[in-house]
Amino acid sequence: MKTLYLMRHGQKEIDSSKDDFDIKLTTNGIKDIEDISNKLLEDKVQVDLIASSPALRAKETAQILANKFGYEKPIIYNEVIYQAFLNELHEIITYTYDTVDSMILVGHNPSLAILALNYCGYKDKFDMGYVIRIDFNCDSWIDVSKNNAEFKKVYKIGK
Template structure:
């Protein structure tokens, strides 16, 4: 299949619930609740059945710990890159990262933070299946939430409204 016709999926995972100890924000670990949410998010990724090619994970402690607990649930571990630019990323930063994705990647997972994860899902979703967009907007993309967006074409063409929000899962709902 040519890159122009390729069907792509972007899976967004917000880190699980973090604790608030007296450490720099980047080093905050998961709270007890987060250590339960992360494996549940991993099981949801399994249920979605998406063969992830690449995971880009924020370098923050809470995202790395979320991914470590979530990926343990998967039968296939995708190549993982810990990406400093995902920490405290703006919508523009996230869009730029997506456009840099190698063309041999069809299914990409981003493990990051709010407000960026919510802003990215909202910006990309030109269309949505069922009430997925309403649920996303109502929830505000809480910890350990997952959104799946699909689009066709090369990664460099990712822009506002290009995707369809096909799944939205909130472990708190």
């Protein structure tokens, strides 16, 4: 089995003077990501790989998560995750080494929401800081698809 956690970056600053790529998390956004990381830890989530958009708010989210988990491997920053299309995110996932059983993908909407909808039919809100767990009944990432995907849980900020 393979487990994918889709994680939307935390609450971002509203600053029209900055390029979208360079917008940081707010103080509340940082706290929310710390809280959601604690919820994942309470559920004994195991993380073999963290992959993230290189946009500043996603990087900050991934770094907070890694620190909370004691994750010492390099975080994989992939420019494609920023403003990705569905097929591009699917390709990133399917190219993951099979030694990885559980990965967290930190990114942005609408692409993460579309990916969750495509894999497991998730249609509810996917707000900043939320995490969606999807399990795949397969042994290789190359085989992940909506045909073997099962929605397991959504982790929500403050709930």
